[in-house]
Amino acid sequence: MKHDVLELAAQLSEAELSQQLKVREFTEQRIKPNIASWFENATFPLDLVPELGKLGVLGMHLKGYGCPGRSAVEYGLSALELEAGDSGIRTFVSVQGSLAMTAIHRWGSEAQKQQYLPAMARGEVIGCFALTEPQAGSDPAAMQTTATQTADGGWQLNGVKRWIGLASVAQLAVVWARTEGVTAGDAIRGFIVPTDTPGFHAVPIEPKLSMRASVQCDLRFDRLELPADALLPEAKGLxxxxxxxxxxxxxxxxxxxxxxxxxxxxxxxxxxxxxxxxxxxxxxxxxxxxxxxxxxxxxxxxxxxxxxxxxxxxxxxxxxxxxxxxxxxxxxxxxxxxxxxxxxxxxxxxxxxxxxxxxxxxxxxxxxxxxxxxxxxxxxxxxxxxxxxxx
Missing domain, CATH: 1.20.140.10 (Butyryl-CoA Dehydrogenase, subunit A, domain 3)
Structure with missing residues (x-):
């Protein structure tokens, strides 16, 4: 390409170039012909999710548990090619893999990893990542969502989150909340929350002038009850x-x-x-x-x-x-x-x-x-x- 003046493609390995080309072809065939209507109609194409799983871009930087285990450069090139189609599609891949799946892969128990990650890598289960709050978008340390331990060892969540990608179409949410009765440094903990749990409310934010081919939501937790094993055991603090x-x-x-x-x-x-x-x-x-x-x-x-x-x-x-x-x-x-x-x-x-x-x-x-x-x-x-x- 004439505009690759520095010939940066020569700095990539055959595997990296192959991965980039594969995702570029997917974008040209499946995203670009449809994106104008998706954007205009504010539609996130759910049917694309299992296809992205087959493409191998969901949690692609993670190893084991059915995840592709590709390199950071291969992941980056894939993100570039997907966003050449639309930021909303790349954002889905990011929320699914870099946020929700990474939280479980890095901080979850072995049972949690086995239960959720393979299905998420295939695109059979969609996850979201609930951190941002209306009054503390750039300051997670000031979060007000609380997780209170119950008499049976479980947890009760109460609070609100905002701008949570995919929340209304996800099957699970990784929710971050402030716990009580622990040292301040460890007060923030993560929880895996099935979105069909009573007390989980997700409302898409509409209308939007940006990211229209994507979904962002307001969340509310009303006395949402969770079992003890919903806690991500290794995640303590921010x-x-x-x-x-x-x-x-x-x-x-x-x-x-x-x-x-x-x-x-x-x-x-x-x-x-x-x-x-x-x-x-x-x-x-x-x-x-x-x-x-x-x-x-x-x-x-x-x-x-x-x-x-x-x-x-x-x-x-x-x-x-x-x-x-x-x-x-x-x-x-x-x-x-x-x-x-x-x-x-x-x-x-x-x-x-x-x-x-x-x-x-x-x-x-x-x-x-x-x-x-x-x-x-x-x-x-x-x-x-x-x-x-x-x-």
């Missing part, structure tokens, strides 16, 4: 949910580039075909400047994502490095989508073309799993040694 968030943030650093690449390629092709004033739009200096600027940021973002992937596969990836990838790549991807839309002129505001849809979606991607401000302060703390989160 380390549990944060470890899952870092998995999701890593995937976002790759995925956002898919939206950017698709927008760039759309604008590049359009500018070659469009002939204002009897010349190809791509022959004008202002258009070429936009295309070059987009290509530069796209390739720099790909270099960053690939470096993060190599570090992750080597077991050396640090949280501040993940923040750098999420902050930079989503921010620059959004700029690329807006620049691409400008090349399309008036046609760019229709669903026939992808850049504005991608840009709308990226407004959500930029917000979830840590806003720009949160990741800026994470990096600021790394640079200065001072935390600016609390006075």
């Amino acid at each position: 380390r549990g949910p944060f470890s899952c968030l870092n998995e999701a943030r890593y995937g976002i650093a790759w995925g956002a580039l898919g939206a950017a690449r698709d927008s760039f390629e759309t604008a590049l092709a359009y500018s070659a075909e469009r002939e204002p004033f009897d010349r190809a739009l791509s022959s004008y200096q202002l258009t070429q400047q936009k295309l070059v600027d987009m290509m530069l940021e796209l390739q720099k973002g790909q270099l960053l994502a690939l470096h993060l992937g190599r570090l992750k596969d080597a077991g050396q990836l640090l949280p501040e490095q993940i923040s750098m990838g999420k902050l930079n790549n989503v921010r620059e991807a959004l700029k690329i989508c807006h620049a691409a839309r400008s090349i399309l002129g008036g046609n760019g505001v229709t669903l026939e073309y992808s850049p504005l849809r991608h840009a709308n979606n990226l407004e959500s991607v930029r917000t979830y799993e840590g806003t720009d401000e949160v990741h800026t302060l994470i990096l600021g703390q790394h640079l200065t040694g001072h935390s600016a989160f609390r006075g």
Whole structure:
């Protein structure tokens, strides 16, 4: 491809290239022909879920229990290709694998892993991850949802969550709550909650201007009773949910580039075909400047994502490095989508073309799993040694 000026494809192994091509073909055949109608009608394609399971992208970075066990780079490339279709589809894969499945795989009991992970990897069971609350979106330490131990050793959940992806279509939720009667550092615990449990209420958030081919919900727990074995035994404190968030943030650093690449390629092709004033739009200096600027940021973002992937596969990836990838790549991807839309002129505001849809979606991607401000302060703390989160 002419726009791979740095020939980054040469940095990938045959297995990585094969995985990328497989997911790209799936996206071209199953997502792109349908995404405009899914987005317009605010429809999440549930029939795609088992197909994603067969594709091997659900929990694909996890090993054992029916999970594919692929590399971090292969997962990143898959996220990129899925988000070239739509952020909502990549978000499903992220919520299922990087959040819900990772929580069970890393912090669950052996029985919980055996019970849930194989079916989730096949796409037969959908999971969601309930951490964010209406009053504490960026501050999980301030969560108010409570888990109170009952006389028989079980638990009762009470509280609310917001912006929980897939909750109204999921069969299970990984819910994080503040427990009582334990030391402050261990107060946050995780629970596996079947969504048909009495007291579990999920209401889709509508209407939305972003992520319309996805589902986000408000949750409410009203005296929801759980058995003792619903607790994730190894997750104590915020380390549990944060470890899952870092998995999701890593995937976002790759995925956002898919939206950017698709927008760039759309604008590049359009500018070659469009002939204002009897010349190809791509022959004008202002258009070429936009295309070059987009290509530069796209390739720099790909270099960053690939470096993060190599570090992750080597077991050396640090949280501040993940923040750098999420902050930079989503921010620059959004700029690329807006620049691409400008090349399309008036046609760019229709669903026939992808850049504005991608840009709308990226407004959500930029917000979830840590806003720009949160990741800026994470990096600021790394640079200065001072935390600016609390006075």
